[in-house]
Amino acid sequence: MRISRNRIETNSELAAPEDLYKLNPLIKKYKGKKGALIPLLQGAQHLYGYIPRKAFEKIAAETGLELADMYGVATFYSQFRLAPVGKYIVKVCHGTACHVQNAKSITGALEDTLRIKDGETTEDRLFTLESVACLGCCSLAPVMMISDNTYGNLDRKSAAKVIRDMKLQEKKS
Amino acid sequence: MNNTQVIVGMGSCGIAAGANKTYDAIKNIKEAYDCNFVLKKTSCVGMCFREPLVEIIDDTGYFLYGGIDESKALEIIESHLRDHEPIKEYVVKSDLFPTDDDQYFEGQVKIALRNCGHIDPENIDEAEYKNAYRALKNIGSKDISRKDVIKTVLDSGIRGRGGGGFPTGMKWQFAYQSKNDDKYIICNADEGDPGAFMDRSLLEGDPHAVLEGMAIGAYAIGASQGVIYCRAEYPLAIKRLDIAINQAREKGYLGKDAAGIKDFNFDIYVKEGAGAFVCGEETALIASVEGERGMPRRRPPFPAVSGLWKKPTNINNVETFANIPYILLNGAESFSKYGTEKSKGTKVFALTGKVKNGGLVEVPMGMSIRDIIFKLGGGIQDDKRVKAVQLGGPSGGCIPEYLLDTPVDYDSVNATGAIMGSGGMVVMDETTCMVDLARFFLDFTQKESCGKCTFCRMGTKRMLEILTRITEGKGEQGDIERLEDLAYQIKDNSLCGLGQTAPNPVLTTIKYFRHEYEAHINKKSCPAKGCLTLLKYEVIPDKCTGCTVCAIKCPVDAIDGARKEVHFIRQNDCIKCGECYSRCRFDAIKLS
Numbered sequence: 165m166r167i168s169r170n171r172i173e174t175n176s177e178l179a180a181p182e183d184l185y186k187l188n189p190l191i192k193k194y195k196g197k198k199g200a201l202i203p204l205l206q207g208a209q210h211l212y213g214y215i216p217r218k219a220f221e222k223i224a225a226e227t228g229l230e231l232a233d234m235y236g237v238a239t240f241y242s243q244f245r246l247a248p249v250g251k252y253i254v255k256v257c258h259g260t261a262c263h264v265q266n267a268k269s270i271t272g273a274l275e276d277t278l279r280i281k282d283g284e285t286t287e288d289r290l291f292t293l294e295s296v297a298c299l300g301c302c303s304l305a306p307v308m309m310i311s312d313n314t315y316g317n318l319d320r321k322s323a324a325k326v327i328r329d330m331k332l333q334e335k336k337s
Numbered sequence: 338m339n340n341t342q343v344i345v346g347m348g349s350c351g352i353a354a355g356a357n358k359t360y361d362a363i364k365n366i367k368e369a370y371d372c373n374f375v376l377k378k379t380s381c382v383g384m385c386f387r388e389p390l391v392e393i394i395d396d397t398g399y400f401l402y403g404g405i406d407e408s409k410a411l412e413i414i415e416s417h418l419r420d421h422e423p424i425k426e427y428v429v430k431s432d433l434f435p436t437d438d439d440q441y442f443e444g445q446v447k448i449a450l451r452n453c454g455h456i457d458p459e460n461i462d463e464a465e466y467k468n469a470y471r472a473l474k475n476i477g478s479k480d481i482s483r484k485d486v487i488k489t490v491l492d493s494g495i496r497g498r499g500g501g502g503f504p505t506g507m508k509w510q511f512a513y514q515s516k517n518d519d520k521y522i523i524c525n526a527d528e529g530d531p532g533a534f535m536d537r538s539l540l541e542g543d544p545h546a547v548l549e550g551m552a553i554g555a556y557a558i559g560a561s562q563g564v565i566y567c568r569a570e571y572p573l574a575i576k577r578l579d580i581a582i583n584q585a586r587e588k589g590y591l592g593k594d595a596a597g598i599k600d601f602n603f604d605i606y607v608k609e610g611a612g613a614f615v616c617g618e619e620t621a622l623i624a625s626v627e628g629e630r631g632m633p634r635r636r637p638p639f640p641a642v643s644g645l646w647k648k649p650t651n652i653n654n655v656e657t658f659a660n661i662p663y664i665l666l667n668g669a670e671s672f673s674k675y676g677t678e679k680s681k682g683t684k685v686f687a688l689t690g691k692v693k694n695g696g697l698v699e700v701p702m703g704m705s706i707r708d709i710i711f712k713l714g715g716g717i718q719d720d721k722r723v724k725a726v727q728l729g730g731p732s733g734g735c736i737p738e739y740l741l742d743t744p745v746d747y748d749s750v751n752a753t754g755a756i757m758g759s760g761g762m763v764v765m766d767e768t769t770c771m772v773d774l775a776r777f778f779l780d781f782t783q784k785e786s787c788g789k790c791t792f793c794r795m796g797t798k799r800m801l802e803i804l805t806r807i808t809e810g811k812g813e814q815g816d817i818e819r820l821e822d823l824a825y826q827i828k829d830n831s832l833c834g835l836g837q838t839a840p841n842p843v844l845t846t847i848k849y850f851r852h853e854y855e856a857h858i859n860k861k862s863c864p865a866k867g868c869l870t871l872l873k874y875e876v877i878p879d880k881c882t883g884c885t886v887c888a889i890k891c892p893v894d895a896i897d898g899a900r901k902e903v904h905f906i907r908q909n910d911c912i913k914c915g916e917c918y919s920r921c922r923f924d925a926i927k928l929s
Binding site for chain 1: 529534774
C-alpha cells in the first residue's frame with residue numbers, strides 16, 4: 165500500500181528557523197488557490213531537499229491547510245521525503261526491462277560498495293541509495309541515475325566503479 | 338555547403354547514451370574551424386539501440402549515423418563534411434543506399450510519431466513547417482462545427498491509447514453533451530508503467546502535436562482550461578512542454594480567440610505529478626490535480642459529467658491527443674485505412690527486454706507480435722529463444738511463444754488474457770523466470786495500491802507473500818489454486834483499473850507457464866535458473882585446475898581447496914553472488 169516508510173528527521177536535522185523565510189514567496193504564490201497543496205509541498209522539497217517538520221507547520225499556519233491533510237498527501241506520493249538525503253541520490257531503475265536484465269544484482273553491488281541498504285543514506289551524507297520504478301531508458305537496461313547523469317548497460321563491476329570514481333572525485337575536491 | 342545540416346538526437350535516451358558530449362564535440366569543432374554547417378538538436382526517432390544518433394543532411398542526401406561518441410563525431414565531420422566521403426559503416430539509415438538497419442523502419446507507419454526526431458521540439462517554427470496547428474487553424478478559417486470535429490474523430494475509429502481502448506469520439510460526445518459553462522480537458526501523461534516510454538518520447542519530441550490535439554478536443558467539447566498531468570520523473574518533457582506552451586501562446590494558438598476561432602478561449606498548464614502509479618486512473622488523477630491523495634472515486638458520475646472541481650471533464654492519453662491533429666487535417670479515412678476492423682490506425686510500442694533492436698516503433702494495428710519482434714526488433718539477443726512477451730505492464734499479461742502470431746489489436750490481445758495497455762512490450766528469453774516475473778509485477782502493484790479497497794490492499798499483499806514463498810522454494814501444495822482464488826476475488830472487488838487488472842500477470846503466467854510454478858513447488862527448482870535461492874553453484878571436478886582464483890575472489894570464503902587440487906563450494910555459506918562463476922577461466926563452475 166502507498167505509505168512512504170521514510171525515516172523521519174531527528175532533532176539534530178531540523179532546519180534552522182532562519183531558513184524558513186525561503187518559504188515566503190512560495191506561500192504567497194499559492195495561498196488561497198485551489199489545488200495548491202501538492203505544488204506547495206513540491207516547492208518546499210525543492211528548497212530543502214526534503215520537507216522539514218517546521219516547513220509543514222509554517223505552511224499550515226499561514227495558508228490554513230490542515231496539517232493532517234498535508235501529511236496525508238506527503239506520505240501518499242513517492243516523490244516526497246521527510247528526512248534529509250545524501251548529496252547524491254543513486255536511483256537504480258527496477259522497471260520491467262531492467263528487472264529482466266538483472267537490476268537486482270546492481271542494487272546488490274551498490275549496497276556492498278556503499279555499505280548501506282536500499283533506501284538508506286551513507287554516514288558521510290554523500291550517497292542515498294534508492295530503487296525507482298522506471299527511468300524510461302529501457303533500451304539501455306540495466307540503468308541507474310545519479311544527479312542528472314544516467315549510466316546504462318551496467319553490471320556489478322561497472323556500477324561499483326561509478327561509485328568508487330565519484331568517491332575519489334569527492335576526496336580530491 | 339550552406340544547406341548542410343548536422344542534427345543531434347537529444348531525447349532522454351540519447352542524452353543517457355552520451356548525446357550531450359557528442360553535441361558539444363561537434364559544436365567545438367564547428368567553432369574551432371569556423372565550419373559552414375548548421376548544427377541543430379532534435380529528439381528521438383525511436384532507434385534507442387543506436388544512440389547517440391547524428392543526422393547529416395547535405396546536397397547529396399540524408400545520412401543517419403548511429404553510435405556516434407565524441408571521437409566518431411570528429412571522424413564523421415572530417416570525412417563526411419570536409420572530404421565529402423560518408424563513412425558507410427556508421428550509417429544506419431540513408432536515402433542513397435540500403436543499410437542493415439533498414440528493416441527496423443520497414444512496416445512502420447508514423448502517425449503519432451510523425452515529427453519525432455524530425456523537428457527541434459523547442460522551436461515552434463519547425464513544427465509549423467511540418468503542419469503543426471494547421472488542423473486547428475482550419476477549424477477557424479473553414480468554420481468547422483464542434484459536431485463535425487467529433488464526427489471526424491468518431492469516423493476515424495480511434496480508441497483510447499492509454500490502455501482502456503474506449504472510443505475517443507464517444508468520450509468527447511459525452512463531454513460535449515454535458516451542459517456547463519466550465520469544462521476541463523486533461524492530458525494524462527502520468528506514464529507509470531515500468532517498461533514503457535512512448536508518452537515521454539512523444540512529449541519530448543513533438544510537444545506541439547499534443548497541445549494542438551488538446552486544443553481541438555477543447556474546442557469540440559467546449560472546454561476553456563487544459564491540464565497536462567505529467568510525471569515529475571520526466572524533467573525534460575516538462576521543460577519542453579513549458580517552452581512549447583509559451584511559444585503557442587505567443588503565436589496565438591492558445592489564449593483568447595485561440596487560433597483565430599471566435600469565442601474560443603483556451604489555455605493549458607502543466608501539473609507535475611508526485612509519483613503514484615494509481616494516478617493513471619482517471620478519477621485518481623482528478624483527485625491529485627485537486628491536491629488530494631490520488632485515490633480513485635466511484636463512477637458514476639463519470640468525469641464527462643462531474644470531473645475536475647465537479648465540472649465536466651474529458652481525459653485522454655498523450656498518444657491519443659497526438660493523433661488528433663493528423664486525423665483532422667487528413668480526414669478520418671487517412672487514419673482508419675490502417676488497422677483492423679475494430680482497432681483502427683497505428684499504435685506506438687516501446688520494444689524492450691531481450692530484443693536486439695530496442696526502441697520505439699509505431700505499427701499499424703493488426704501486425705503480428707512475431708513480426709514486431711523479429712522483423713523490426715531484429716530477433717533475440719545472443720540468438721537465444723524467445724519465451725514470452727509481456728504486454729501492458731503490471732496490468733497486462735505474458736503471451737507465450739506459441740501465440741506470437743497474435744495480431745496486435747485490442748480484441749485479439751485481450752483474448753490471450755493480456756491487455757494492449759499503453760504500449761510497453763517487454764521481450765523475454767529462456768533465462769527469465771515467469772514466477773519471478775509475476776512476483777515482480779505483484780510487488781509493484783502491491784506497493785502502488787492506494788489502499789481504498791480491501792481486496793486490492795490486502796489481497797495483493799497475500800498474493801505477493803505466496804509468490805515470494807514459491808520463488809524461495811517454500812511453495813506448498815495448493816498455492817496455485819490459492820493464487821487463482823485470490824486473483825478473481827481482487828478483480829471482482831476493486832473499484833478501479835489498478836485492482837481489477839493487478840492479478841493479470843499472475844493469471845496469465847499460471848495459464849501459460851503452469852509447469853514452471855509446479856517445478857518451483859514440487860521439485861524446488863527454477864527451470865529458467867532465475868530464482869537465486871533455488872540455485873546451486875558447484876565445481877565440476879574434471880575441469881577444475883586448482884588455480885585458486887575462485888577461492889580468493891569469493892567474498893564470503895565459502896570455497897575450500899588447496900593449490901592444484903579440486904575446489905569445493907560449501908553450500909551453507911555460499912551467498913550465490915556468482916563471482917566464482919564469472920571469474921573461473923576454465924568453465925569449471927556450473928549453475929544448477
